[in-house]
Amino acid sequence: MSNGRWDAAVTGLGLVTPGGIGVPASWNAILAGASTAASDPELAGMPVDFTCRVPGFDADELLGRRVAWRLDRYVHLALVAAREAIADSGLDPREWDGSRVGVVMGNALGGVRTFEEQHCALLREGAKAVSSMLIPMMGVNMVAGYIAIDCGARGPNLVTTTACASGTTAIGTARELIRTGRCDVVIAGGAEAGLTRPILAGFTRMGALSRRIREPALASRPFDRDRDGFVAAEGAGVLVLERMDHANARRARVRARVVGYGASADAHHATAPDPSGAGVEKAIRMALHDAGIEPREVDHVNAHGTSTPLNDVTEARAVCRVFPGRPAVTSIKGVTGHSLGAAGAIEAACTVLSIEQGTIPPTANLDRQDPDIDLDVVSNRPRAQRISVAASNSFGFGGQNAVLVLAAA
Template identity: 75%
Template structure:
């Protein structure tokens, strides 16, 4: 397969802690104010704050009959996907369903449903458990339910590369378009894992920020005083099309996904390779796939988790490969870290930066500890012709997208 293939982004959908829908999410992300807050479901735990999607009512948004049989991570994905499909000007009743694929990223599946049903089994016995447990908890079911909802009958799969899952999904979707297997792919990521055991696990690892007295200051990517990430939930969905297909429909092309690279650190289960060799390889591969040089990149939407090790390694690689030219931001300062959904949400934000010429600020980065150009305090107006979106995950899994102006 030749490099230089462009997948057209024709639709965006977002459900994030910054808001329900692209417009509300983008407005709050650009405002640069953290959405972290005390979480009543974590009362009594050592770290009791998260970034949840505010005011999300699945019954109202999806209908009670649909909502009751789906886990929350699918609720989030369905709302985002419906927005993206509508934004693309697509009518599922009219498309060639066999040429429409779905690729979604997810790390934990329906963990909330699993935990509730496990508790029911322990307290009330197996006869009281839901018959919907298995289809509600399966990691693959988010893609299946999106296909059921939209009638997409093409390739249907879920990518699971931890916190790189959403980015891996978009890269995989682009490959389906490049090979000619699909004309349209609904791609992105979704996650809703803010449960007590999951948060306890992250706490025991030392991965979470401990700022329980000041949650809004907790997620601070690239800041000297960062001490861990803030766990979040959310969904981001992009509609990708073959450029010829989008042009034949006469629709707006918001941006292009022009390159994708992936690698493995092969170093440690949870810590990044301090040399950054794997990250460099993924970025280099994505740039080569896009037929671009580092000097062509105007903006880097960083993984930027607010953990000491990730931010140090990522900044070192960005500096080594790009120098101080690109404007770097991490939206996780506002949204927290939504695990398997993060890369898709950030890819959507990168599309918006290309479209609007606005790079949002990195919330809470008051004193950068890194030698790169971190956008801080307020949004920066900047023409963006080419941008890189980074995602990295446990297991040493790295995934990088290159997005370009249409």
């Protein structure tokens, strides 16, 4: 078991997901195990016309019109989640030493909505119609920059872009800033808002999305025999990480600890996972080694579980090889869909909640488990279980693999 020297305390959580705005709404929806996928009016006439969107999100109301107008939606989602996480941590940005506070956010696509809107303006009216805010609104790095501006975090500031592993990579990178002593506090997570017609057309042409257009609520079904692709989603998840001694000195509530991180590349294919699962297995074992954790000590795995035919089997086989003790496995993507660069951060936050509350959410729509997936997958209803150690997996296009190990406080 980790000796605690390099642990990062999780003292704050923030969530904006298709389940709702804020941690309570999101977590309750995920525990309920009902899919949030629904027909999307913005995709009317598309071959795949359903997504998982954040319900009732009004940026003007939540952030104020003066702030909201100059930000892309992916930054809107991130700022709301970051503010919740900071408030939850009990830290006061007016009092902290901002030079010791970093921001590391994961994102895959940047401000694609803004780019597409401004490209249309260019084609329609010419260059003079393009907004002067285009570049700062679309840049992938800007989500970390705007969070820093919002809360006065003047430490290291960066965005990790490892496709669907981006949020997990961000949290792992944030922990490195803690363990090297560069920061006392790091605001870390992921955000994505890429539910636009060109992006969804691209995923559709790849064959990555579920085609259950008549039954969108049944489309995302991780580990199920009849899965046929993922459901695209948006969202944001943010964790406040602190040095353990910093958190203890201010008597903060430590919700869980990030004790290990591992990453690898398949070096196999642009979009398909290596069917051997060797890269996935390497990342898991690296995270366990970093944590000083034996596989038998892991009680729960929050799986990447995208509901795609290849990914789910590949991940399952790797998990079986690493964890012969059959820890309880779940994928929340049956409820939330796949929010790409935000997914790993949202799932890490859910892993913290599972550890803290002793509750594993169910995998939605798992009616008949694929016989090639020999895992103890939680389905139908939440499972009450004491969790001392858990792993959270994320994998992405380009063969990107990232894994976190989290432990009880």
